[in-house]
Every structure is written in C-alpha cells, then in structure tokens.
Amino acid sequence: MPPKTYIAAIREALGEEMGHDERVLLIGEDVRLGVFAGTRGLHREFGPGRVINTPISELAVAGMGVGAAVTGLRPVVDLMFGTFLYLAMDQIANQAGCMRYMFGGQAKVPIVFMAQNGGGLGAGPHHSQPMHPLFMNMPLIKVVAPSNPYDAKGLLKAAVRDDDPVVFLSQLSLGGQRADVPDEEYTIPIGVGDLKRAGADVTVCSAGLTVHRALEAASSLAEDGIDAEVIDLRTLKPWDEAMVLESVAKTGRFVAVDESYPTCGAASEWAATVAEKAFGDLRGPVQRVSNRPVPIPFSPVLESQTIPAAADVVDAVRRTMARG
Amino acid sequence: MTIAAKEAIGAAAVLRIYRCCLRIRRFEEKVAQLFKKGLLPGFVHLYIGEEAVAAGVGAALRADDHIVSTHRGHGHVIAKGGDLNRMMAELFGKATGYCKGKGGSMHIADFSIGVLGACGIVGGGIPIALGAALSSATRGTDQVAATFFGDGAANEGSFHESLNLASVMSLPVLFVCENNHYGEFTPAAEAMNVADVADRAAGYGIPGVVVDGTDPLAVHLAAADAVQRGRRGEGPTLIEAKTHRGDHAEGEKAFLAGQPYRDEQELERAAAGDPIEKLTADIAALGLFEADVLEEIDREAVAAVEEAVEFAQNSPDPGPEALMEDRWASG
Ligand SMILES: Cc1ncc(C[n+]2csc(CCOP(=O)(O)OP(=O)(O)O)c2C)c(N)n1
Numbered sequence: 288m289p290p291k292t293y294i295a296a297i298r299e300a301l302g303e304e305m306g307h308d309e310r311v312l313l314i315g316e317d318v319r320l321g322v323f324a325g326t327r328g329l330h331r332e333f334g335p336g337r338v339i340n341t342p343i344s345e346l347a348v349a350g351m352g353v354g355a356a357v358t359g360l361r362p363v364v365d366l367m368f369g370t371f372l373y374l375a376m377d378q379i380a381n382q383a384g385c386m387r388y389m390f391g392g393q394a395k396v397p398i399v400f401m402a403q404n405g406g407g408l409g410a411g412p413h414h415s416q417p418m419h420p421l422f423m424n425m426p427l428i429k430v431v432a433p434s435n436p437y438d439a440k441g442l443l444k445a446a447v448r449d450d451d452p453v454v455f456l457s458q459l460s461l462g463g464q465r466a467d468v469p470d471e472e473y474t475i476p477i478g479v480g481d482l483k484r485a486g487a488d489v490t491v492c493s494a495g496l497t498v499h500r501a502l503e504a505a506s507s508l509a510e511d512g513i514d515a516e517v518i519d520l521r522t523l524k525p526w527d528e529a530m531v532l533e534s535v536a537k538t539g540r541f542v543a544v545d546e547s548y549p550t551c552g553a554a555s556e557w558a559a560t561v562a563e564k565a566f567g568d569l570r571g572p573v574q575r576v577s578n579r580p581v582p583i584p585f586s587p588v589l590e591s592q593t594i595p596a597a598a599d600v601v602d603a604v605r606r607t608m609a610r611g
Numbered sequence: 612m613t614i615a616a617k618e619a620i621g622a623a624a625v626l627r628i629y630r631c632c633l634r635i636r637r638f639e640e641k642v643a644q645l646f647k648k649g650l651l652p653g654f655v656h657l658y659i660g661e662e663a664v665a666a667g668v669g670a671a672l673r674a675d676d677h678i679v680s681t682h683r684g685h686g687h688v689i690a691k692g693g694d695l696n697r698m699m700a701e702l703f704g705k706a707t708g709y710c711k712g713k714g715g716s717m718h719i720a721d722f723s724i725g726v727l728g729a730c731g732i733v734g735g736g737i738p739i740a741l742g743a744a745l746s747s748a749t750r751g752t753d754q755v756a757a758t759f760f761g762d763g764a765a766n767e768g769s770f771h772e773s774l775n776l777a778s779v780m781s782l783p784v785l786f787v788c789e790n791n792h793y794g795e796f797t798p799a800a801e802a803m804n805v806a807d808v809a810d811r812a813a814g815y816g817i818p819g820v821v822v823d824g825t826d827p828l829a830v831h832l833a834a835a836d837a838v839q840r841g842r843r844g845e846g847p848t849l850i851e852a853k854t855h856r857g858d859h860a861e862g863e864k865a866f867l868a869g870q871p872y873r874d875e876q877e878l879e880r881a882a883a884g885d886p887i888e889k890l891t892a893d894i895a896a897l898g899l900f901e902a903d904v905l906e907e908i909d910r911e912a913v914a915a916v917e918e919a920v921e922f923a924q925n926s927p928d929p930g931p932e933a934l935m936e937d938r939w940a941s942g
C-alpha cells in the first residue's frame with residue numbers, strides 16, 4: 288500500500304466515485320484548480336459538466352446541490368472552509384435536513400457537503416471555527432470527520448454512496464499526514480468507530496485532529512502505568528455508541544476529547560450518553576476536554592491554547608483516575 | 612478621464628492620495644518579503660496594484676466616516692489613517708497589534724478611526740456598512756459609510772440584499788467594488804454574465820458608476836460625488852473600480868503547483884496599469900509638485916514601514932491571560 292496524504296486520499300475517493308457513477312457531480316468555488324488540492328485534476332478527467340466551478344455564492348451552490356439531489360443526481364458540494372457553511376445554512380438545515388421527513392418520505396437527498404473544519408492553521412476566527420456540533424444538532428444530517436488518510440478515502444466514498452445528506456469534514460491541519468491507503472476500492476461504513484488503542488484503565492473518545500492528541504496523551508500516560516483505550520469515532524452522527532459503552536463497561540472511566548466548545552459540543556453529547564447509559568460502570572467522574580470558549584484566535588500562541596492539547600487530555604485522565 | 616477634470620481636486624488632496632498610495636505599496640512589499648521568510652502566520656492577501664481605490668476613496672472621506680474592509684484589507688486601513696506599527700504587529704500576531712493578535716491580516720480593525728474591521732468572509736462586511744449608515748442617519752449626522760468588496764463578493768447574496776435594503780432606506784452608503792477580474796482562481800467573466808458589476812445597481816434603483824480603478828484621481832472624483840450624494844441624503848451609490856491585483860494570496864504559486872489561471876492579456880494590462888505611475892504622471896501634468904517632493908514621500912513611507920517591522924518584531928506575543936479577555940462587554 289503506497290503512503291498517501293489526507294488530501295490525496297480525498298481526491299482518490301472523489302475520482303473513484305465519479306468514475307463509476309455518472310450521477311456524482313462535484314460542485315463548488317475553485318474546484319477546478321482545487322484550492323486544497325482535494326479536487327485537483329478531476330476537472331481534466333471528468334470535464335466541466337461533472338466538475339462545476341461556481342461563482343462565490345454558497346447559498347445558491349448548496350441549494351442547487353439539494354435540488355439536484357432530489358431529482359436524481361448525487362452531488363458533492365465543496366464549500367471549502369467549514370465557516371462558509373454558515374452562508375449555506377438555510378439550504379443545509381432547513382432544506383436538505385428536513386425535506387425527506389417534512390414531505391412524508393417522498394424525497395431522497397443524497398448529497399455530500401464537504402469542507403475543512405476547525406483550527407490549527409493560524410487563519411483567525413473566520414476560517415477556523417469548529418462546525419460539527421451544529422450539524423450534529425440537526426436530526427437528519429450525518430456528520431463524518433476522518434482523522435487520517437485511510438479513513439478519509441473510505442468514509443468519503445461511503446458518504447457519496449449514502450442516500451441521505453452527509454456533512455464531510457476534513458481537516459487541513461491533518462493535510463500533510465501520510466498513511467497507507469490502498470489503491471483499490473473500499474468503503475468505511477458510516478457510524479462505525481475505530482479502536483485505535485486498547486487499554487484497561489480509561490476510555491478516551493475522540494474524532495478528527497484530536498484523535499492524535501488523545502493517542503499522544505495515551506503514550507505519555509503509559510509511561511506512568513496508566514493504560515488508556517482510545518476510540519476514534521470517525522462518524523460524529525450517527526456515532527458508535529455501542530463501541531463506547533462496551534469500552535466504558537471494561538474501563539469504568541470516560542474522557543471525551545473534542546475540538547469544539549463545551550456547551551452543546553460533541554464531547555458533551557458523548558459524556559451525557561455515557562453518564563446516562565453507563566452510570567453503573569463508572570468508577571470516576573466523566574471528563575470533557577473541549578476548546579476554550581472563544582472564537583479561534585489568530586496568534587498561533589493563543590490558538591494552541593484554545594484547542595485541546597495532549598497535556599489537557601492527560602490532565603483529564605488524571606482527574607478521573609484520582610477519584611474512585 | 613481628462614487631466615482638466617482632475618484639476619479641481621487640489622494640491623492637498625492629491626498629495627494625500629499620493630502619500631497613501633506609497634504607504635500602501637511599501638507596506639505590502641514588506642509584507643510580501645516577511646511572508647516569504649516564513650515570519651507571518653496564516654493567509655495574507657496583498658493590495659498591490661489596487662492602491663488607487665483605497666487612496667482615492669479614503670481621501671473623499673472624513674475622519675468620522677466609517678469603512679468596512681475585506682480579506683484584502685491592508686490598503687483600506689492605511690487609507691483611513693491606520694497606524695502601521697499596530698497593523699504590522701497584528702500581522703505578526705503580537706500583543707501590540709490592533710486586535711492584540713486575535714485577528715490577524717484578515718481582521719484588522721480600528722474603531723477609533725472608523726475602521727469597523729476587515730473580514731475573512733467574502734461579502735460579510737457589506738451589510739455592516741448599512742448599519743453604520745443607519746446609525747449616523749439615526750443620530751442625525753451626515754457621516755457616510757463605505758464598504759469595499761471584490762467582484763467575487765458581488766455574487767454573494769449579501770451584496771444583492773444590501774444594495775436593495777440601502778436603496779429602499781436611502782442610506783448613505785458607498786458600495787465600492789474592487790473588480791480585479793478574479794475571485795481566487797476563477798475569472799469574473801466566468802462568474803457573472805454582465806461586463807460591469809455597476810450594471811447591477813440599476814436593478815436596485817441606485818446609481819452605478821464604472822471608474823478606472825488604477826487611476827487614483829479618477830477614483831477620488833467618483834468617490835467624492837458619491838459621498839456628497841450620501842451626505843445630502845440622496846442614498847447609496849455603487850462604484851465599480853476596475854483594477855488588478857498580483858497573486859490572490861501570498862505563496863499561491865506553491866500551492867497551485869504551477870497551474871496557471873490568469874490570461875496573458877490580463878497580466879499585461881495589470882503590468883501597464885500601475886496606479887502609482889499613473890498618479891505620478893498626473894502630478895507632472897498638473898504641474899503640482901517636483902520630483903523631490905515625491906521622493907521624500909517615498910522615503911517617509913519606507914522609513915515608516917521599517918519602523919513598523921521593528922516595532923512588531925520587538926513586541927511580545929500575547930500572554931496566556933489574553934486568551935479569555937475581550938469576551939463579554941457586560942463583564
Ligand atoms: C463566504 C466565503 N466564501 C469563500 C471564501 C474564500 N475566498 C477568500 S477570498 C476569495 C475570493 C474573493 O474574490 P473577490 O471578492 O473578487 O475579492 P479579491 O480576492 O479578488 O480581492 C474567496 C473565494 C471566503 N473567504 N468567504
């Protein structure tokens with residue numbers, strides 16, 4: 288298996304899916320040249336009818352995708368930065384997110400909204416906000432957030448094949464990562480987590496960039512004889528509750544690590560579920576590690592204090608280990 | 612535009628515009644160098660080639676007027692009288708920057724001089740100018756608000772909604788479209804089926820004027836007209852300044868991996884349309900100043916930029932306490 292970057296894995300997934308399903312279109316600003324390179328070269332391969340380079344009009348672009356989806360196409364709408372999804376929000380939340388249910392099951396909305404999520408780029412608030420909890424909060428939108436190139440390819444292909452709206456969140460902060468990605472076709476089912484590290488003492492649950500921070504924390508905890516189990520959820524909604532609950536049944540301790548805010552963040556959702564459904568298994572208080580509650584600041588010095596670091600995870604694990 | 616039409620501008624305003632163009636150019640040239648050396652975090656979009664627009668509009672505004680800027684906003688802030696030291700420090704993310712390092716290149720603001728902020732969201736700043744205009748109308752002052760945005764932003768809903776709303780409310784807004792013919796790597800000609808963004812003004816019942824956005828004095832005259840309309844209570848104006856930029860963002864050649872996106876003719880027009888050369892020629896034609904006056908202005912600009920870099924580099928990073936400051940006005 289050749290090592291590939293996260294971005295290359297995305298490009299490969301799109302190319303494969305466009306290659307064997309001509310209903311799959313790629314739509315967005317500068318998808319032709321590929322601002323993040325994840326769409327680069329596809330224009331040459333599939334032409335302007337399949338790779339549609341649009342004006343800067345997020346709302347219309349997203350809505351056009353929705354209309355195309357309900358009439359038989361399978362659009363992938365690339366909105367570049369997650370924060371630009373705010374401009375498309377009506378079409379995602381009120382339209383794509385409601386149509387099937389609201390119209391009594393008549394509509395099928397097989398659409399993927401793709402964007403880079405979160406910080407770590409030194410790009411300031413308008414390009415760095417974490418977006419996933421917003422979409423997790425919409426009852427009929429799926430949200431995936433791969434933490435590595437292998438998952439990026441498999442999950443994006445699954446998202447394109449999914450018959451419901453999926454928000455696919457990549458992370459530029461992982462862009463330079465290389466990992467083995469098969470040239471062959473494979474999908475990773477939406478909703479299935481990945482046990483990254485088995486451990487007996489505490490369950491650390493995460494997704495996206497912070498999976499790496501959690502793994503880093505687990506290595507340093509191991510030096511102190513604390514054996515952490517690390518779960519990469521990969522899909523934020525529907526998320527793999529069963530995997531988490533099974534793990535907590537074994538470890539009795541739970542730390543949720545997520546790059547979004549504590550109030551109604553992803554970590555809050557996981558923590559609440561564990562508190563509700565695994566109360567009897569818990570031997571220490573559930574802990575959350577989230578962003579500090581500020582817009583992501585520009586200064587790299589401040590930004591790095593805003594997003595969960597491995598040391599924050601270590602602290603949280605120690606807090607829950609200290610009791611019980 | 613004939614040179615005779617420019618005579619009315621007057622020596623003081625011309626000098627102000629020239630000084631502004633030079634400060635912007637020298638500042639941006641330095642920023643380009645610093646970025647190349649890897650000293651600036653994040654994304655940087657330069658205003659080189661577009662100086663005429665900010666300088667021409669800026670000289671038509673009063674100190675108490677408001678502006679709203681864009682991701683390509685350094686020039687706007689300088690034109691409104693921004694402090695180069697605090698701008699440069701912000702680009703470095705330092706505690707002494709305009710936003711204490713929390714904003715960066717795309718978010719410089721100075722409320723004390725009416726700069727309501729640059730904006731990383733394309734089209735995000737346009738409606739904010741309506742609010743500033745509403746605010747002055749409510750207070751009964753004759754302040755105006757200018758909002759800068761690109762050709763690309765003219766395809767956002769916020770542009771269309773704002774023109775209509777400002778029109779029906781007759782708000783004193785200058786909509787200043789900097790048409791540099793590209794939105795990122797997509798030509799404007801492909802993103803809109805009108806040759807002039809200014810044509811869109813008619814659809815909202817407001818005047819739309821096209822001006823040579825590489826000609827500082829021409830921009831200034833158009834802006835001065837629009838400002839007067841606004842002050843007289845006659846409502847908004849859309850000014851479309853046809854201009855040229857360099858790269859979309861610093862470092863783009865590397866991340867585009869050599870993929871070209873600009874056509875040769877446009878590049879030639881861009882090279883031929885240097886606003887500072889045009890202004891220098893106008894100044895000579897008007898017989899206003901000798902070359903040594905202009906050279907001295909350039910030297911001042913270079914020195915001010917050098918000082919700004921030194922100030923920024925000698926400034927501290929924000930301390931850990933800064934992270935949780937500036938959140939709530941209510942304490
Ligand atoms: C809402 C939104 N969409 C997309 C972007 C990405 N982006 C940044 S600058 C830019 C091009 C803007 O073009 P234009 O308005 O013409 O301004 P210019 O860069 O040419 O000055 C784009 C698409 C953004 N920042 N915000």
Ligand SMILES: [Mg+2]
Pocket residue numbers: 761762763789790791792793794795
């Ligand atoms: Mg443009």
